[in-house]
Each structure stands twice: as structure tokens, then as C-alpha cells.
Amino acid sequence: MSGEARTYDTVAAELRIELKRAIGAERLKALHERAPWRHALVAGRQLVLGALAAGAILTWPERPWIWVPASIAIGFVVFSFTVLLHEVVHRVVFERPASPWHRVLGHLYAAPSGLSQSQFTRWHLDHHEWLGTPSRDPKRRELTPKIVKRWYKALYLTPALFPIYFRAARRAAGDYGPELRHAIARERLVAIGLHLTIAALLWWRLGFPMAAKLHLIPVFVVFPVVFTVNRLGQHYDVEPGDPARWGTLMRKSPLTWDWLYLWSNYHLEHHYFPGVPFYRLTELRAALDPWFRERGVPERGYAELLWSWLGRNRAPHTNWASS
Amino acid sequence: MIRTPEPELMTAEDQARAYAEADFSEPHEAFVRRFAERFPGFSSGDVIDLGCGPADVTTRFARAYPGARMLGVDGSAAMLAEGRKRLASSELAPRVTLRELFLPCATLPRESFDAVISNSLLHHLSDPVVIWQSARAAAKPGAPILVMDLMRPPDLPTAERFVNLYVGDAPPVLQQGLLRVADRRLRARRGEGPARRRRSRAPHRRAGERSPPRGVGDAVTACWSVGVTEAEGPLPGGPQATAVIACWSVGVTEERDPC
Numbered sequence: 001m002s003g004e005a006r007t008y009d010t011v012a013a014e015l016r017i018e019l020k021r022a023i024g025a026e027r028l029k030a031l032h033e034r035a036p037w038r039h040a041l042v043a044g045r046q047l048v049l050g051a052l053a054a055g056a057i058l059t060w061p062e063r064p065w066i067w068v069p070a071s072i073a074i075g076f077v078v079f080s081f082t083v084l085l086h087e088v089v090h091r092v093v094f095e096r097p098a099s100p101w102h103r104v105l106g107h108l109y110a111a112p113s114g115l116s117q118s119q120f121t122r123w124h125l126d127h128h129e130w131l132g133t134p135s136r137d138p139k140r141r142e143l144t145p146k147i148v149k150r151w152y153k154a155l156y157l158t159p160a161l162f163p164i165y166f167r168a169a170r171r172a173a174g175d176y177g178p179e180l181r182h183a184i185a186r187e188r189l190v191a192i193g194l195h196l197t198i199a200a201l202l203w204w205r206l207g208f209p210m211a212a213k214l215h216l217i218p219v220f221v222v223f224p225v226v227f228t229v230n231r232l233g234q235h236y237d238v239e240p241g242d243p244a245r246w247g248t249l250m251r252k253s254p255l256t257w258d259w260l261y262l263w264s265n266y267h268l269e270h271h272y273f274p275g276v277p278f279y280r281l282t283e284l285r286a287a288l289d290p291w292f293r294e295r296g297v298p299e300r301g302y303a304e305l306l307w308s309w310l311g312r313n314r315a316p317h318t319n320w321a322s323s
Numbered sequence: 324m325i326r327t328p329e330p331e332l333m334t335a336e337d338q339a340r341a342y343a344e345a346d347f348s349e350p351h352e353a354f355v356r357r358f359a360e361r362f363p364g365f366s367s368g369d370v371i372d373l374g375c376g377p378a379d380v381t382t383r384f385a386r387a388y389p390g391a392r393m394l395g396v397d398g399s400a401a402m403l404a405e406g407r408k409r410l411a412s413s414e415l416a417p418r419v420t421l422r423e424l425f426l427p428c429a430t431l432p433r434e435s436f437d438a439v440i441s442n443s444l445l446h447h448l449s450d451p452v453v454i455w456q457s458a459r460a461a462a463k464p465g466a467p468i469l470v471m472d473l474m475r476p477p478d479l480p481t482a483e484r485f486v487n488l489y490v491g492d493a494p495p496v497l498q499q500g501l502l503r504v505a506d507r508r509l510r511a512r513r514g515e516g517p518a519r520r521r522r523s524r525a526p527h528r529r530a531g532e533r534s535p536p537r538g539v540g541d542a543v544t545a546c547w548s549v550g551v552t553e554a555e556g557p558l559p560g561g562p563q564a565t566a567v568i569a570c571w572s573v574g575v576t577e578e579r580d581p582c
Contacts, residue, residue, distance in 0.1 A: 029349065090360060097352075097359040098387040100366055125360055275356055 008131040008271070012243040019272055022291040023284075031276050031284050038279045039093045042262060043084055050077035057213045067213045074214065075222020076260055079230070081113035082120075083262040083278065089121045092277040107187070111194050114162075114219075116187035118180055119169055126172075128274055131235070132246045140235070140317060142168035148315045156231075161224035195219065226260075232305045234267045237320040247271050249292060251299040258282060336401045341494040343377035343405035351380050354442055354471055355387045362467035366390055368437025371461050373454065374398075374444025378406030378421055384440060385415045391438075392418050398425040398447075427453045436461045438468070445472040 020028060053073040060066040088106040091097035103117075110117040123138050130136035143165065145153050156164065173181055195215075202211035232248075239245035247268030250257070257265045264270075266281040269288060276284050292299075298321065305320075314320045358365075367390025372381045375395030385393045393415075397403050403421045410416045424431065426448065439458045448454055458468050486498050 025349075032349075032352070091356050096387050097356040098366070102359070103363055106363075121360075121363060275353060 006133075007129050008243070008246070009129070011132060012246075012272075015244050016272065019288065019291065023287045027287055028273070031273070031280050031287070033280075034092055034095050034277055035279070036094050039084075039087060039277065042279060046077050046080045046084070046262075050074055053077070054214055057210070061210060061213065071213050071217045072222050074218035075226055078113060078218055078223050079226045080262050081109045082115065082227075083264050085109035085113060085115065085117065085120060086124065086264070087278055088117075089124050090274050092275060110187065111191045114191045114195055116169075116184045116191065118187055119173065119184040122176060122180065123169065123172055128271065131271060132240075132243065134317070138168075138172040142171045144236075144316045148313060150310055150313055153310060153313075156228045157225050159220040159224060161227065162220070229302055229306065230261055230264055232309055233265055233300070233302060236316045237300060237305060237308065237314070238317055239319050240317070244295065245297060248305070249297045249299050251301045252285065253301075257302070335496070336404075337494075338496050339377060339399065339401035339405050341496045342402070343379070343409065345493070347379055351383050351442070354380055354440075354469070355383050357471070358384070358438075358440065358467070358469045359387065361469065362438070365438055365467050368392070369394070369435060370438045370440060371396065371432075371436045373426065373439065373441035373457060373461075374447065375406065375421065376402045376443070378403075378409055378419065380440065380442045381406070381419055381421075382409060382413065382415055385419050393420065394436075395419065395421045396424040396426075396428075396431075397421070398423065426457050428457070431457060431461055433460050434463050437463055437466050439466060440468075441470045443472055445470060 023031070050073070053070040056070040057067045085106060087093050088102050088109060091099075091102055093099075093105060094101055106117040106121070110120060127137050127139045130138075133140075135141055145156065155161070169184075173184055176184070199211055199215050202215055206214075233250045235247050237248045245268075249268050250265045253265070263278040263281040266285050269281055269284050270276070270278075272288075273284060308314045308320045312320075365388075367388060370384065370388070370391045370393050372378075372384065372393060372395040375381045375397050376399070378395050381393050381395040385391055395403075395406060397406075400423055403423055406421050410419055410421070413419075426444075439462045441454060441458065445451060445454050454470060458470065462468055
């Protein structure tokens with residue numbers, strides 16, 4: 001993508017003018033309004049979903065038609081903590097962006113998803129800042145597969161995602177100051193310790209099969225698939241010459257994807273306006289729809305992205321329709 | 324970087340009033356949110372706002388951080404007067420002090436502030452290093468610094484198009500101010516002398532007729548963009564503070580005695 005040394009804010013300045021014009025000032029202001037209770041409802045719903053799924057596995061551990069979907073549901077719940085953490089990173093949970101509760105909540109969300117809040121914050125903000133630059137966007141530089149082979153891409157759908165991700169995070173952290181690196185190391189230790197403790201306790205108290213259904217399968221089998229498919233809908237199929245399309249516009253789905261991915265399927269829209277809370281992204285999308293149509297921005301679905309990624313072996317961060 | 328001459332300090336009362344009444348809520352809230360994003364560890368302490376203008380960012384920051392004690396400094400008495408009006412009826416008054424001060428200033432308190440913020444000052448300074456030196460001098464070791472400035476349209480016709488489109492209803496003084504800056508930049512690029520005042524193509528109003536400021540903020544944001552983070556890293560000359568730098572083209576201030 002062009003503009004290697006320029007931030008996305010700079011490159012997309014005129015684009016934002018257009019977008020603001022298309023949405024309207026008052027509507028855009030309303031879209032930025034934060035409703036902490038709505039965030040709490042979503043977080044609560046995810047916790048209840050996880051608890052129900054765990055309860056179902058504990059009650060009917062021998063029925064695969066129950067424990068398999070329940071394990072998948074727990075995997076989605078684990079993933080959802082990364083999305084909730086993402087809201088904290090952008091300071092859109094509480095009415096005051098500077099509320100200290102953001103930090104507390106960030107730690108609570110980071111640990112179950114196995115992340116360091118400090119790492120995720122810096123990594124993600126750098127990603128926003130340098131979107132479109134191959135060497136400065138950390139997600140693109142460190143995490144995107146550099147080997148465009150099906151077998152290598154498929155690794156991201158397996159537990160191999162974890163060493164891949166941690167290696168990427170470690171490399172990105174090479175640019176950080178010592179204080180931040182120490183904070184990251186501490187937080188990561190806590191997150192990994194928490195997961196190991198949960199796994200060990202479950203194994204010890206309930207046996208390996210139950211530990212696998214309640215924790216190992218959701219975390220190590222389901223999570224990588226959910227994470228990777230979600231990532232496919234972000235910046236892999238793009239138009240390098242057009243900052244408006246440095247993300248993929250996902251087709252509006254029946255409630256499924258909004259519900260499963262907590263609206264992270266509106267990733268392009270999120271990059272346009274990172275201060276809009278996730279529960280308003282559907283409204284943002286609706287506000288932008290006429291503009292998308294007028295501009296001719298193509299929509300994609302997850303199935304077609306998966307096929308292009310693995311079946312047609314498209315390279316990341318390119319225009320998959322023209323390649 | 325090609326620097327843009329910017330000879331004006333916003334000393335005119337009508338200009339200061341136009342800026343004070345304009346709705347900059349979106350970019351200024353974004354400024355505060357960006358600070359919170361980048362510096363999640365900051366919660367309270369002494370904060371200096373360099374080039375605070377009518378104190379809109381200063382008060383928003385104070386509201387966002389109830390534990391912050393703010394000092395807003397600016398070289399324009401007219402701007403500060405607008406800021407004091409804003410504060411007079413505000414519960415923030417005990418925590419916000421405004422002071423007329425022209426940078427560089429030897430009496431600027433040294434290593435006294437837990438955070439340094441500055442929005443849209445850089446393009447008023449003849450020597451851009453002044454802002455970094457001032458920030459570095461004022462900040463305590465390790466204090467966060469956030470500097471944000473304007474991004475300009477690539478050419479005058481684009482600027483005029485934006486002004487017509489977005490601030491057509493704004494007070495003429497605001498429209499002309501925006502266009503003047505773009506005009507100077509173009510002339511500087513072409514190697515021409517200082518720019519003359521340029522009239523906007525936007526519909527002019529009759530003398531004494533004022534437009535409501537509603538919507539101007541979005542328009543101004545649209546014209547000039549905000550949150551342009553061009554580089555990040557330690558301040559020039561020392562690694563004492565973390566700075567998110569949003570520098571863009573900068574200009575030339577009037578010659579004045581320091582402070």
C-alpha cells in the first residue's frame with residue numbers, strides 16, 4: 001500500500017471528510033455516545049453464555065451433540081474477551097475516556113483471553129496509526145503470514161497460532177521501552193498462569209476428558225479458528241491504492257456474525273471511526289451504506305474469503321478480486 | 324518538511340470569539356480520547372496546555388481527568404479572555420488556571436508537569452523546536468506529552484471547496500482564517516512573498532450578521548483533519564518523556580519579546 005511513512009490519519013484525511021459529510025455531524029456525534037450499561041449487558045451475556053455452555057458440558061459430558069457445540073460456544077466466549085478488551089483499548093466503555101475503570105476492566109478482559117493488556121493496547125494503537133504500511137503496522141509486519149502457502153496459512157487455524165502470535169508479539173515489543181516490556185512480561189505471566197491453573201484444576205478435579213471439553217478444546221482448537229476467520233475479514237482482501245478500502249467490507253449477515261463476533265465484523269467501519277462503541281457499529285454501517293454503494297465498495301462474506309484464502313491461495317493485503 | 328509561514332497570532336477579538344463559539348467538540352474530544360488511549364497510566368497531576376486558545380481542550384481535559392490541575396498558556400489575550408468567560412460559569416474554575424505567555428518563555432516552570440498537551444499551536448510557531456523544548460522543559464521526567472496539529476488540504480482550490488462545503492455558514496472571519504493558511508502555504512511553495520488576505524468564495528454575510536456556530540467544528544475538522552500522528556518517539560535531545568507527535572506544517576509567528 002502506498003504512503004509507507006504516513007499514518008492512516010494522514011492518508012485518510014480526505015476520506016474522513018467525505019465520510020463525515022455522508023453521515024452528518026449530529027448523527028456522527030450520536031454514534032460516538034457511550035452507554036456503559038450496553039457494554040455491561042454484552043459482557044454479561046457472554047459470561048452467561050460461557051456458564052451455560054460449561055453447565056451443559058458438566059451435565060451431559062457423554063453427549064457429543066451437546067458438548068461439541070458447548071465447547072465451541074466457550075471458544076467464542078474466550079474470543080469475545082479480546083473484542084471486549086478492544087473496546088477498553090479505544091476507551092469507549094465508560095462515558096469518560098480517562099476513567100480509571102477502563103484499566104481495571106482491561107486486566108479482567110485480558111487475562112481470560114490470554115493477553116497482556118499493555119501489549120494489546122500498544123500493538124493495536126500502532127496498527128490503527130500505521131494501517132496500510134507493511135513495515136510499521138505490527139499486525140501486518142509480524143503476524144500476517146509471509147509464506148503464501150496453503151499449509152502455512154492453515155497453521156493459523158490450529159494451536160500453532162499461539163507460538164506464531166507470541167513470536168509476533170515478542171518481535172513487536174522489541175521497539176518498546178523497558179518499562180513497557182516489563183509490564184507486558186508480568187501481565188503475560190499472569191494470563192498464562194491463569195490458563196494453566198484452570199487447566200490443571202479441571203484435570204485434577206474432573207479428569208482429562210472434562211478438562212479438554214471445558215478448556216483445552218475451546219482455547220486451543222476453537223479459538224484459533226474463530227480468531228483467524230475473524231482476521232480474514234479485516235485487512236487481507238483490500239484495494240492497496242484506495243485508503244477507503246484498506247479493510248474488507250463485510251456483507252451484513254443475519255444476526256449470526258454480529259452476535260458471534262460482537263460486531264468486530266464491521267472492522268473497516270471501525271477504522272474509519274475508532275471512537276464508536278461496538279454496539280453502535282451496525283448503526284454506523286447503516287449510515288455509511290449509501291456511501292459504500294455510491295463508491296462501489298464490494299462486500300464480502302466469510303465463506304468466500306475462506307475460499308479465496310485457502311482454496312485460491314490469495315496473498316494477504318491485496319485485491320483478491322483482481323489478483 | 325516544507326514549512327508554512329504563519330504570521331498571525333490570534334489577537335483579534337472577533338477571531339477569538341469565532342473560535343471560542345465554534346463547535347470543536349468532535350476533534351477536541353478525540354484529542355482527549357487519544358491521550359487516554361496512548362497514556363492509560365496517567366490519572367492525575369499537574370497538566371500544562373501549551374497554546375490553549377479559548378481553553379476548550381483545557382476544560383475538556385480537566386473534565387475527563389478530575390484529578391488534573393490544569394495550566395493553560397497562550398500568547399493571545401483575546402483568546403484567554405474567551406477562555407476565562409468559559410471558565411467563569413464552570414465548576415472547573417478551581418482546577419484550571421489560564422496565563423498569558425509567549426513561547427519560548429524562560430519563566431515557564433521547569434520539570435513541573437505530570438503531562439503536557441498542545442493542540443494546534445505548532446503551526447503558529449516560527450521555530451518548531453520551541454514546542455519540543457518547551458514541552459521537554461515543562462515536563463517531569465517520564466511525563467506523557469501529546470501534541471496535535473492541523474493537516475492542510477493539498478491545494479487552495481481544495482481548501483476553498485472544503486470551506487464552501489463545510490463552513491459556508493461559519494462567521495467569515497473563521498472562513499477567511501482557514502483559507503489564509505492554505506493560501507500562504509501555496510505561495511510559500513511557489514516561492515512567492517507573504518500572502519495577502521484572500522477572500523473566500525463562500526457566501527459572504529452582511530456586516531453584523533452572525534452565523535450560529537453549530538456545526539462549525541465538524542466542518543473545521545473536515546477541512547483540516549485532526550489527530551495526525553506523524554511520528555512517535557522520544558523528544559529531540561533527550562528521552563525523558565514519551566511524546567505522541569502530531570506535527571504538520573508550521574509557520575512563522577510575529578516577532579515578540581518572550582513572555
